[in-house]
Amino acid sequence: METSGRQRPTMADVAEKAGVSRALVSIVFRDQPGASPRTRDRVLRVADEIGYRPDSAARLLARGRSRTLGVMFTVRQPFHADLVEGIYPEAERLGYDVLLSATAQGRGEDKAVEALLGHRCEAVILLGTDAQPMDLDALGHRTVAVSVGRRVPHARVDSVHTAEGKGVRQAMEHLVELGHRGIVHIDGGRGPGSAERRRAYRAAMRRHGLERELRVIPGEHTEQSGIDAGRLLLAERDHGRPLPTAVLAGNDRCAMGLLMTLAQAGVEVPRDLSVVGYDDSHLSHLMPIGLTTVRQDAVLMAEYAVRFAVERLENAVSEPREAVLDPKLTVRGTSGPPPGG
Amino acid sequence: METSGRQRPTMADVAEKAGVSRALVSIVFRDQPGASPRTRDRVLRVADEIGYRPDSAARLLARGRSRTLGVMFTVRQPFHADLVEGIYPEAERLGYDVLLSATAQGRGEDKAVEALLGHRCEAVILLGTDAQPMDLDALGHRTVAVSVGRRVPHARVDSVHTAEGKGVRQAMEHLVELGHRGIVHIDGGRGPGSAERRRAYRAAMRRHGLERELRVIPGEHTEQSGIDAGRLLLAERDHGRPLPTAVLAGNDRCAMGLLMTLAQAGVEVPRDLSVVGYDDSHLSHLMPIGLTTVRQDAVLMAEYAVRFAVERLENAVSEPREAVLDPKLTVRGTSGPPPGG
DNA sequence: GCGCTCTACTAGCGCGCTCCAGTCGAGTAC
DNA sequence: GTACTCGACTGGAGCGCGCTAGTAGAGCGC
Numbered sequence: 001m002e003t004s005g006r007q008r009p010t011m012a013d014v015a016e017k018a019g020v021s022r023a024l025v026s027i028v029f030r031d032q033p034g035a036s037p038r039t040r041d042r043v044l045r046v047a048d049e050i051g052y053r054p055d056s057a058a059r060l061l062a063r064g065r066s067r068t069l070g071v072m073f074t075v076r077q078p079f080h081a082d083l084v085e086g087i088y089p090e091a092e093r094l095g096y097d098v099l100l101s102a103t104a105q106g107r108g109e110d111k112a113v114e115a116l117l118g119h120r121c122e123a124v125i126l127l128g129t130d131a132q133p134m135d136l137d138a139l140g141h142r143t144v145a146v147s148v149g150r151r152v153p154h155a156r157v158d159s160v161h162t163a164e165g166k167g168v169r170q171a172m173e174h175l176v177e178l179g180h181r182g183i184v185h186i187d188g189g190r191g192p193g194s195a196e197r198r199r200a201y202r203a204a205m206r207r208h209g210l211e212r213e214l215r216v217i218p219g220e221h222t223e224q225s226g227i228d229a230g231r232l233l234l235a236e237r238d239h240g241r242p243l244p245t246a247v248l249a250g251n252d253r254c255a256m257g258l259l260m261t262l263a264q265a266g267v268e269v270p271r272d273l274s275v276v277g278y279d280d281s282h283l284s285h286l287m288p289i290g291l292t293t294v295r296q297d298a299v300l301m302a303e304y305a306v307r308f309a310v311e312r313l314e315n316a317v318s319e320p321r322e323a324v325l326d327p328k329l330t331v332r333g334t335s336g337p338p339p340g341g
Numbered sequence: 342m343e344t345s346g347r348q349r350p351t352m353a354d355v356a357e358k359a360g361v362s363r364a365l366v367s368i369v370f371r372d373q374p375g376a377s378p379r380t381r382d383r384v385l386r387v388a389d390e391i392g393y394r395p396d397s398a399a400r401l402l403a404r405g406r407s408r409t410l411g412v413m414f415t416v417r418q419p420f421h422a423d424l425v426e427g428i429y430p431e432a433e434r435l436g437y438d439v440l441l442s443a444t445a446q447g448r449g450e451d452k453a454v455e456a457l458l459g460h461r462c463e464a465v466i467l468l469g470t471d472a473q474p475m476d477l478d479a480l481g482h483r484t485v486a487v488s489v490g491r492r493v494p495h496a497r498v499d500s501v502h503t504a505e506g507k508g509v510r511q512a513m514e515h516l517v518e519l520g521h522r523g524i525v526h527i528d529g530g531r532g533p534g535s536a537e538r539r540r541a542y543r544a545a546m547r548r549h550g551l552e553r554e555l556r557v558i559p560g561e562h563t564e565q566s567g568i569d570a571g572r573l574l575l576a577e578r579d580h581g582r583p584l585p586t587a588v589l590a591g592n593d594r595c596a597m598g599l600l601m602t603l604a605q606a607g608v609e610v611p612r613d614l615s616v617v618g619y620d621d622s623h624l625s626h627l628m629p630i631g632l633t634t635v636r637q638d639a640v641l642m643a644e645y646a647v648r649f650a651v652e653r654l655e656n657a658v659s660e661p662r663e664a665v666l667d668p669k670l671t672v673r674g675t676s677g678p679p680p681g682g
Numbered sequence: 683g684c685g686c687t688c689t690a691c692t693a694g695c696g697c698g699c700t701c702c703a704g705t706c707g708a709g710t711a712c
Numbered sequence: 713g714t715a716c717t718c719g720a721c722t723g724g725a726g727c728g729c730g731c732t733a734g735t736a737g738a739g740c741g742c
Contacts, residue, residue, distance in 0.1 A: 010697090011699065012698080020722090021721065021722045021723075023722060023723075024721060026699070030700080033719085035720070035721080039721085051483065054459065054698090054699080055461060055699070056398075056461065057398045057399075057461045057698080058398075058402050058697070058698035058700090059700075060398040060699090060727090061399050061402055061699070061700090061726095061727045061728065062700040062726080064700095075425050075426055076419075076422045076426070076623060084416050084443055084445070085417070085443075088445055088448050089446075097456070099440065099460075100440075100441035101441065102425055102441060104425070104426040105426060114394075117394060118394060118397045119397050119398070119440075119460075223627050256627050257627065260627055260630075264674075282417060285564075286564050286597050286598065286601055289604055351727090351728055353728080361692090362693080363729085364694095364731085365690085365692075367729070370729095371730080375689080376690070376691080395728090396728055396729070397729095398727090398728080398729090399728035400728080400730075401697090402699085402728080402729070402730090403729040403730040404697085404731080
């Protein structure tokens, strides 16, 4: 028994065993015209027999193009999971391969992107990048780049995101109609979309004559941030300042953390306090009582991202493009009328 | 302005611009002895200037080895995210590159693995594979394979998993000590570890003289499965059969689904019913009241998996190995004494 | 001077594949 | 018969790199 995996068979092996030239084997495996059905069969059979599989490193090297899209994402970001699930089928449909590279503790965005580029990805799709516009612009000059979830105004980068303003506006209308006035926003710091969401929150508060109630608690797109904000609000309550009646969280994860903290402190949602999230990631349906949130269509966003990348690769699009999708408020169990309202 | 990314610079470009041979550039980039500090500096500077980065496809092709580990995981499986986070640093420490390939809808395990092998991964780490032992054995013959989370008894595959029996036993002791007798298990079907967990559940029930209460509801490792089981139990209650006082879920996701369904029906946890999960994935801390669950140490498991793969690659280990880690019950908010207990 | 070693560097083959420019032979038109 | 077409197939260059064998030149002892 040979040692596992050593000396994998090559085209030459297949060619020899099938009594044809290497080029012919190549033709068969690329599914190109130029081989008779009989030979085609024989080659495929022989290949299967000796366990041949094309080596994509060599393949990449030989043809100029790699037809590979690199995707940078963050493990643990449930919304990214939804996006990745949408990217695979669309890429396959267009004949592209997908390589994933995760950011994680001790593995920053630059490292993840370097890995992708090193593996000859022709384009990079960045999910919720946190990079500086300048760096993104530089990246966009070096390769084709698409940012999902974050607008990148003055860089050579396509972007796909939702109309954050619209989403927030819908959420705010919903809360105001329910009778809420003390609506606090936990923002997403430098996270994707948060600047726009913050701005829309402020605008909505003013529009409804609630500027005196306007309050933004700095945060980020993590559960911890929701927990921290929750603790802050609870501590303030213990010192006499009343709780707000509703909270607009920066995203679903933040909302989750907040809900956990509230539940532990005996604050009942939505009776005592309404909470609205953002993303409608897989998480949202799974909460004991469904999370009221602003839905971003992950599959559609993924498809746009892939198509942007591919079109730019194949048609040499010049101007940076932007896809702005409509979000949609999804009312579930965490929002209701304010206490005493 | 050139079109983006086209014609990336090669070693030859660097060599020419620096006035040295290609080989010397290669030496510099591999950090090998044989170049004077001055030349080294110059080469690196020139490379940076023209934006050269080594092409890993060519690199893979040229040296026999790719030093790349492939990881198959399931997007949406929070525990996999924890594992992936552990894999990166350990692989880097040992000088290996990591390639991720996700299973998703319409992208089965075979497809994901093919992608990895096609990209010349030397070893494949399978997170929670659902493949048949026979197929795994075949894979183990073709390449180095490590299964995380699932035992693979008679196959040429290393495996890393926790002592499921121990974990379940701890959970059961905990529940029995609290006074529970009607303890139902929602199992994980063919999911990783579920056979062992089911067996341990049965054994524990018998050991405590509760064989008459023994009940396994078939399920799988998803939220939906928890939801379905919850609905089943509630429907039965409405037909006069009392609820169990405790449920041991197949994993955390299943527990989540169950909790959601219970909450919607007004069943209060843990007052009316206790729920115990399994995994201690990131999820568990995030629930409004923390989930009592059996902790599997993801980082440790990841490290074992990487080390198994690397050792097998470098030292030609022959026998399949198995790492069995100790799980640990983590008591949080979803378990308490039974109603009236 | 010679022979030796040691460092700094280079020439060139080969990794497994794609792709272009052919070749070869059978078929068709006149 | 010649001239041509067309499908099936082959040869060989080259993708960007790693690596081995080798060279040039400096330094040193005698």
